[in-house]
Amino acid sequence: MLRSVMKLTTRILKVDPAAIHFSDSAHIDGSLPTFTCAETEKNLLEAAGIIRDTSETVAFPTETVYGLGGSALNDESVKNIYKAKNRPSDNPLITHISSLSQLNRVIYSDISDDCKPLSHVPEIYHPLVEKLWPGPLTILLSIPDGSNRNTLSKLTTANQPTFACRIPANPIARALIALSDTPIAAPSANASTRPSPTTAEHVFHDLNGRIPLILDGGKCSVGVESTVVDGLVTPPMLLRPGGFTYENILNIGGPLWKECLVETKVNIKDDEKVKTPGMKYRHYSPKAKVILLVPEGDSQIISSERLGRLKSLVDKEIIQQGAKKVAFLNSLHLNKHFIDGKCIHESLGTTGKEIQANLFALLRKVDEEDNVDLIVVEGTEANEEGLAIMNRLRKAASNNIINF
Structure with missing residues (x-):
């Protein structure tokens, strides 16, 4: 059982997603957003500073559900995510990035002149990410080779050789990650086992006093978590159905995804490792x-x-x-x-x-x-x-x- 967390004052800051503007290539080259609302920019900069400069967490909307984010590079930040949710520590987290540039520079420490946007993304994923990122698609990638290059906290991966990664479509999420220039580890922003939150009010209900800040960007549009796929195995697998359908994956993925299997395992052993959230423990459950x-x-x-x-x-x-x-x-x-x-x-x-x-x-x-x-x-x-x-x-x- 995780120890109880210190009582915090949880603030809610309004952020207008319509006031955030990205260039068409921002998810590739990492260019920063512009703003047409000073309050939205101010609140996002405050939240980005928490992610970048402290070990605290911030709840924020994505297109799927609200996430509880901390720096994916910082062990203490990741520990604070687990503590706030009372989440089992062997349940891995998804790392959210704002661009392929950030993936290469920050996670893979690759700033070489010959580094292309998809240099560290296996070819099997290329048709999917080219059409579905930014969006509710999570892919499994290999941890960077060598201890000196691996910047990710092992706590995000439950000490496994792969990590789950996606670029969210929600402009608030993208802006938070881009302004902090920090990959953000973020499960859903609910108390563990509870239904995932799709409004800031849901987050406040579960995590008031456990986290310092919630960015309120309105209701999430998709309503369920991202689709998780594993292209590092043969045949590839759909590990968790979500915002993009299995049919989307087959139609867009091309020949290499035609034999994609769907994970159907129901019972996971206590000591069994899982590659993605939502597979091992009780989830989405009301009290009733x-x-x-x-x-x-x-x-x-x-x-x-x-x-x-x-x-x-x-x-x-x-x-x-x-x-x-x-x-x-x-x-x-x-x-x-x-x-x-x-x-x-x-x-x-x-x-x-x-x-x-x-x-x-x-x-x-x-x-x-x-x-x-x-x-x-x-x-x-x-x-x-x-x-x-x-x-x-x-x-x-x-x-x-x-x-x-």
Whole structure:
């Protein structure tokens, strides 16, 4: 168990993403952003100074979820991330960079004249990063050779020979990393095991008093974490579904990704090392019990017999739980009348992108604001965005599943 952290005063500073402007080549050459709002620039410079000059952490928005960032080069910063979240130290962190120039200069210590933007990125990744960076794609790279060249804290990698890396698309995240010129290690900015935060309010709820600063840039657009791929193995693997779909990877990756496998391992041994976050420990879980309704067969045809059988199973679960307050989150096929009685109802959306964007926020709403005892969630088919959605929901439900 990690020791408790000292109580801090947590400030929230507003930052306007529309006031931050990057050149088209900034994610390659590392050129700095310009600003059309003095307050946004001032607040980002303050946050960048914390990242660059101290061992403290800053919470900030990305396009996926809010991240809790510290310098990926500084052991004490990384320790403070783990402490604030109460996160197991063998759960690796993703290193966020602002440009390929920063990857080469700062992580690989390569300032040679013949260093090209993708010099340290294996060829298998080139079609993906050329089209999907900046964006919610994380790739596994080899740790720089030689102890003198390896600038990354071993705590970000759980002492493994690879590290996870991405360039986020959110201009606040990119500006923070660029202004500090520091690769930022950042898991989601929530208390460990809780649903990931998609607003600054979610971060404050979980980490108030544990971190000094939250940059408030509004709601995250994607709503689930980045897609993680490993191109260092043959065949390559999708380790974690996320903001880009498996189908995106196959279509954009080219011939070398046509045989890409999807990591399906459910049970990870206590002493087993994992290459990416989200694989080993309980994740995304509200305090209330979650029951996941998993569609089977032709889920678009909801006959009265099938619906009656499903309602009986859910009613039985509610009675066994002694649940006095129940929330139902529906998606594509069931409606708000599925559960009878005084049930709190929320719609996750009618498309994969909507469901993905609303998932964590609505899990948090019914759990933290409505204080329900039980959450029943309608799942989706596990393709396109549904693969990432069902990955998160299965973890949130701890495999409390009813097939329908």
